[in-house]
Amino acid sequence: MSALQWGGRFGAAPDAQLLAFGSSIEEDLVLAPFDVACSLGHLEALRGGKIVSEAEATELTSALAAVGVEIRDGIFADYARAQPFEDVHGAIDARVREIAGVAGESLHAGRSRNDQVATTLLLYAIDRAHAGARRAHAIAASLIARAQEELEQESVVAGCTHRQPAQPVLLAFLLVAWSEPFVRAVSRFAAVARAARASCPLGSAALAGSSLALDRKAAARALGFSRPSRNALDAVGSRDVALDLAHAFVRVLIDASRISEELIAWSAPAYGYVGLGDAASTGSSLMPQKRNPDPLELVRAHAARSVGAYAGALGTLCGLAPSYQRDLQETKGATIAIAEDGLATLDAFERAWAAVSFHRERMARAAVAGYTVATDVADALIAKGVTARAAHALVGAAVAQAESEGRAIDARDLAALAAKAGIETLQAPLDARTSIGAKQTDGSTSPDDVRSQIDAVTAELASLARQLE
Secondary structure, eight states: OOSSSOOTTOSSOOOHHHHHHHOOHHHHGGGHHHHHHHHHHHHHHHHHTTSSOHHHHHHHHHHHHHHHHHHHTTHHHHHHHTTTOSSHHHHHHHHHHHHHGGGGGGTTTTOOHHHHHHHHHHHHHHHHHHHHHHHHHHHHHHHHHHHHHHHHHTOEEEEEETTEEEEEEEHHHHHHHHHHHHHHHHHHHHHHHHHHHSOBOTTOTTTTOOSSOOOHHHHHHHHTOSSBOSOHHHHHHOOHHHHHHHHHHHHHHHHHHHHHHHHHHHHSTTTOOEEEOGGGOBOOSSOTTOOBOHHHHHHHHHHHHHHHHHHHHHHHHHTSOSSOOTTHHHHHHHHHHHHHHHHHHHHHHHHHHHTEEEOHHHHHHHTTTTTTTHHHHHHHHHHTTOOHHHHHHHHHHHHHHHHHTTOOOOHHHHHHHHHHHTOSOOOOOOSHHHHHHTOOSTTSSSHHHHHHHHHHHHHHHHHHHHHHO
16 A cells, blocks of 8 residues: 555656655654544544445544554554655555555545644644643742742842842742743633634645535534634635744743743852752763753753744745645644643753752842842932932932942931931831832732732632633
């Protein structure tokens, strides 16, 4: 039996090296269970249109179930690699024909690989979007649990901008900030799954629909889609959902990468804010003392690689006319690579994060270094009627003076500032916890507001968890 699904109009076999060049079997294998599901859906369209008999439908169902078992048990991959198949779709079709005999010759009736691939990719996107949502949810929940712990400990840290100390914040406040992108990622993945289910390409055939009376509604219903696609040409050429899935993974990996960068810096002795346990550290083949945050470094690298792959997929698509072009094979490969690596990277990030411990005393000592209460002093002047620009200049000068004398801002500076501003007295936070407690705006680092933030994120995660069930 030929490994190819075409050939009648050709007088010679294709060049073996060119066939191998065009094969996507290795990257396609992950699609195998979804292609079987797609074929079962197409079988419903064939049955509904009375294109196959009930006896043939029964044989085909049994053959597809057998292939499904071979996929599950890892047998099918060896079969697919042993012959020069162009893709997993052709390999499954060949295996069904081997098992079902003559009935297997009818499975592809009214179907092109164009609508088959488009549908299979949507089924894959639904599954991987749900998996991505679960991973992002788990990470967000872990971050929020740690935020609750650190709020109870009243842990403080220097909040930074430009990598420089800016203002004291609760460590819990920072952890809530880290959780928020993952909460958004859950919703983003859920949106991908909803978009994927919106319409079913099966029955679109190559690009113009089919002359056979396929029951497209039966196929869409069997596969869990809302309806058949409206336009066959659009259906076979659209990769919107695939790109949305890739984008969702790229976005969440960027978020994981940014937090990884923070933790990498914090684990260095110069900061000493965190320790990374043995489970998530590596050593050096030369330097006995080394403890390296390799998993977090690799999260950064994998995120960068996903960005490149996503850019490549976008670049490939923007040069294509509407309808199916073989270039779309590369877009499919990029989507699969991003999603599979994305899930593995999120798992690595979650495991590394579980091995992080905070050095609270070191953080607390550094929380006021770099004159991080200066803004509180300026705010206190403004509250006394001094203009914002004047207060900024006065406090800036006071910081410069204290810095030249190698000391922190203290009560003497407050008295001097009051005199320069023409006010009787000036009270302002001079330590981290007082600074944090002075915040009054919604969304701030004040303990009460951080508690509200934790409660809000926890409630949102609970709602999202119910949607993922």
